[in-house]
Amino acid sequence: MADVVLKDIRKQFGATEIIRGVDLTVDEGEFAVFVGPSGCGKSTLLRMISGLEDVSSGELHIGGRRMNDVQAAKRGVGMVFQSYALYPHLNVRDNMGFGLKVRKVPVDERDRRVREAAATLKLDALLDRYPRQLSGGQRQRVAIGRAIVGSPDVFLFDEPLSNLDAELRVHMRSEIAALHNRLKTTMIYVTHDQIEAMTLADKIVVLRDGLVEQIGSPRDLYEKPNNVFVAQFIGSPRMNLLPAAEAKLISPTHALPASAVSVGVRPEHLRVVEPTTDSLSATVTLNEYTGAVTLMHVELPGGQTCLVVDDKRDMPPIGTRIGLTADKDNLHFFDADGRAVS
Amino acid sequence: MTRRQIDIIYRTCWTLALLIVAIPFVFPFLWMVSAGFKSTTEIFGTPSLLPRVWRYENFIEVFTYQPFARQYFNSLYIAIAVTVLTLIISSLAGYALARMRFAGAGLLMLFLVSALMVPEEVTIIPNFFLIRSLGLIDTHWPLILLPTFGPHGVMATFLMRQYFLALPRELEDAGRMDGLSRIGIWWRIALPMSRPALAAVAIITFLFSWNLFLEPLIFLSSLEMFTLPLALSNFNDSYGLPLWNLQLAATTLAVLPILIVYLIAQRQITESFALSGVKG
Ligand SMILES: Nc1ncnc2c1ncn2[C@@H]1O[C@H](COP(=O)(O)OP(=O)(O)OP(=O)(O)O)[C@@H](O)[C@H]1O
Ligand SMILES: [Mg+2]
Numbered sequence: 001m002a003d004v005v006l007k008d009i010r011k012q013f014g015a016t017e018i019i020r021g022v023d024l025t026v027d028e029g030e031f032a033v034f035v036g037p038s039g040c041g042k043s044t045l046l047r048m049i050s051g052l053e054d055v056s057s058g059e060l061h062i063g064g065r066r067m068n069d070v071q072a073a074k075r076g077v078g079m080v081f082q083s084y085a086l087y088p089h090l091n092v093r094d095n096m097g098f099g100l101k102v103r104k105v106p107v108d109e110r111d112r113r114v115r116e117a118a119a120t121l122k123l124d125a126l127l128d129r130y131p132r133q134l135s136g137g138q139r140q141r142v143a144i145g146r147a148i149v150g151s152p153d154v155f156l157f158d159e160p161l162s163n164l165d166a167e168l169r170v171h172m173r174s175e176i177a178a179l180h181n182r183l184k185t186t187m188i189y190v191t192h193d194q195i196e197a198m199t200l201a202d203k204i205v206v207l208r209d210g211l212v213e214q215i216g217s218p219r220d221l222y223e224k225p226n227n228v229f230v231a232q233f234i235g236s237p238r239m240n241l242l243p244a245a246e247a248k249l250i251s252p253t254h255a256l257p258a259s260a261v262s263v264g265v266r267p268e269h270l271r272v273v274e275p276t277t278d279s280l281s282a283t284v285t286l287n288e289y290t291g292a293v294t295l296m297h298v299e300l301p302g303g304q305t306c307l308v309v310d311d312k313r314d315m316p317p318i319g320t321r322i323g324l325t326a327d328k329d330n331l332h333f334f335d336a337d338g339r340a341v342s
Numbered sequence: 343m344t345r346r347q348i349d350i351i352y353r354t355c356w357t358l359a360l361l362i363v364a365i366p367f368v369f370p371f372l373w374m375v376s377a378g379f380k381s382t383t384e385i386f387g388t389p390s391l392l393p394r395v396w397r398y399e400n401f402i403e404v405f406t407y408q409p410f411a412r413q414y415f416n417s418l419y420i421a422i423a424v425t426v427l428t429l430i431i432s433s434l435a436g437y438a439l440a441r442m443r444f445a446g447a448g449l450l451m452l453f454l455v456s457a458l459m460v461p462e463e464v465t466i467i468p469n470f471f472l473i474r475s476l477g478l479i480d481t482h483w484p485l486i487l488l489p490t491f492g493p494h495g496v497m498a499t500f501l502m503r504q505y506f507l508a509l510p511r512e513l514e515d516a517g518r519m520d521g522l523s524r525i526g527i528w529w530r531i532a533l534p535m536s537r538p539a540l541a542a543v544a545i546i547t548f549l550f551s552w553n554l555f556l557e558p559l560i561f562l563s564s565l566e567m568f569t570l571p572l573a574l575s576n577f578n579d580s581y582g583l584p585l586w587n588l589q590l591a592a593t594t595l596a597v598l599p600i601l602i603v604y605l606i607a608q609r610q611i612t613e614s615f616a617l618s619g620v621k622g
Binding site: 072073077082 | 510512513515516518519520521522526531534535
């Protein structure tokens with residue numbers, strides 16, 4: 001077990017800087033998740049921690065040791081790849097034991113550790129199969145097993161579930177959470193699925209264009225986003241963003257901060273009421289019934305569209321004029337630069 | 343007619359059509375084998391597919407007329423040496439060109455590929471002077487070194503490079519995480535995954551060396567050093583006229599290994615030609 005500390009980490013590919021100064025501490029035993037839009041540098045950052053990619057500048061410490069120039073295999077990290085990256089010419093047993101074999105661990109010791117990992121991951125019956133004979137979920141488990149066998153101090157996952165179908169993804173997500181509970185090893189997990197991030201993380205790191213936008217617990221990010229980007233990135237469906245003036249109507253008791261130019265309110269926090277003068281009036285344009293909840297699209301007098309999520313079965317039909325309100329605690333104000341103000 | 347009957351008729355027609363198309367390809371081969379058992383007079387007498395008198399002694403004379411066993415062995419060991427060397431070099435160089443970033447890699451590739459466009463006949467004279475200055479005339483060295491490091495080796499390297507380029511990078515990353523060095527990744531991940539490409543290179547290289555004629559003709563002079571293609575052109579009577587029956591008997595023996603390999607690895611070979619984009 002070990003903590004991971006990044007100090008002003010940067011990465012250049014040729015002339016372009018992809019990671020532009022990241023400071024980050026992942027505590028021992030913590031489950032940290034990197035999220036961010038495609039191309040923001042999540043994988044690159046993870047690969048720098050793993051040692052697959054050189055650090056252009058900055059300091060990388062794992063377990064108190066400076067790792068900038070240490071080989072990937074000697075950093076005590078195990079990695080699970082998005083494509084699983086199982087060796088197609090080796091069976092499950094040899095795939096999992098390959099790293100130990102390269103490190104010249106004696107056969108019986110290797111065997112014991114492979115069997116242990118296989119038992120943990122319920123792979124016992126599959127040890128003699130080849131990767132092509134496994135289902136997606138089983139391959140994923142072997143890939144995790146391969147990382148476990150090396151007993152790393154830190155696990156790194158790069159979008160490990162993105163090749164699985166929705167149902168299996170939910171299942172494997174809970175298995176990974178259970179694994180973390182059992183092993184209590186530091187884990188860093190990359191995803192662009194924010195549900196995965198919210199459910200798994202002790203700490204979420206939101207990245208954009210090679211910079212950290214915010215670091216915090218899932219709840220922090222949901223309730224107290226630092227800026228418009230985080231506010232809209234975390235939470236699904238995304239937060240509605242309206243001109244600050246509308247805040248008065250949504251929640252009349254709220255005092256408007258001086259520098260606020262926009263107000264954010266999550267679809268699930270908007271309530272539908274009779275249209276009155278002290279509610280935000282809107283017209284229903286579309287209802288999307290999903291079973292548990294209905295997504296109602298509405299249009300405001302100013303022409304903006306806005307989304308409301310409600311668990312009521314019967315939403316007002318299309319064309320109805322309605323009023324919208326929300327509790328003042330659920331309003332988020334942002335200044336002209338998109339920073340949160342209160 | 344039932345569905346089944348139509349099916350049978352359909353298939354019979356197809357088979358017949360294919361048989362007819364195959365005749366021009368199979369006939370010369372059968373003619374060669376049969377002529378190998380005839381006497382010279384019979385070859386030039388009334389044509390017949392089967393010999394009237396089977397002269398099995400042709401196949402013994404082949405070995406007494408010149409050191410044919412020795413020549414056979416020469417061809418075999420040279421082809422094996424060329425194949426093994428080419429496999430090692432083309433897979434190493436191909437891997438480097440596919441995966442290692444070094445200054446001038448692109449230029450080097452261009453340089454190599456342009457070598458493919460120079461016909462062998464153009465380089466044979468400079469090569470002759472080179473080999474002579476090294477004192478390797480009438481040895482097997484040029485027959486091993488020229489195919490390995492010449493255009494054929496370049497083609498093999500190119501083939502391997504293209505195959506390595508298509509291998510998933512994450513597998514090599516996984517290898518690095520498992521503690522493999524560059525060379526370890528090449529040996530324990532890239533090579534085992536490239537068996538189809540290696541087989542293709544092995545087969546076309548073996549055939550290339552086995553069929554080589556110009557180089558042996560230029561570089562070899564003593565009978566004991568001859569390779570098969572050269573030996574085959576050497577079954578002549580005292581007037582320099584070909585002893586057709588011996589020559590064709592010897593040719594039959596010469597195509598034997600290729601025939602055997604082909605029967606064993608039929609599918610592999612078809613695939614390898616498709617992969618290499620090269621004619622047989
Ligand atoms: N080897 C490389 N050479 C040059 N540019 C690279 C290289 N690897 C990544 N990049 C660039 O770095 C940026 C970040 O890539 P990265 O793979 O880290 O993104 P990501 O956040 O993981 O995205 P995704 O969610 O799509 O996986 C991209 O713009 C990419 O084009
Ligand atoms: Mg990525």
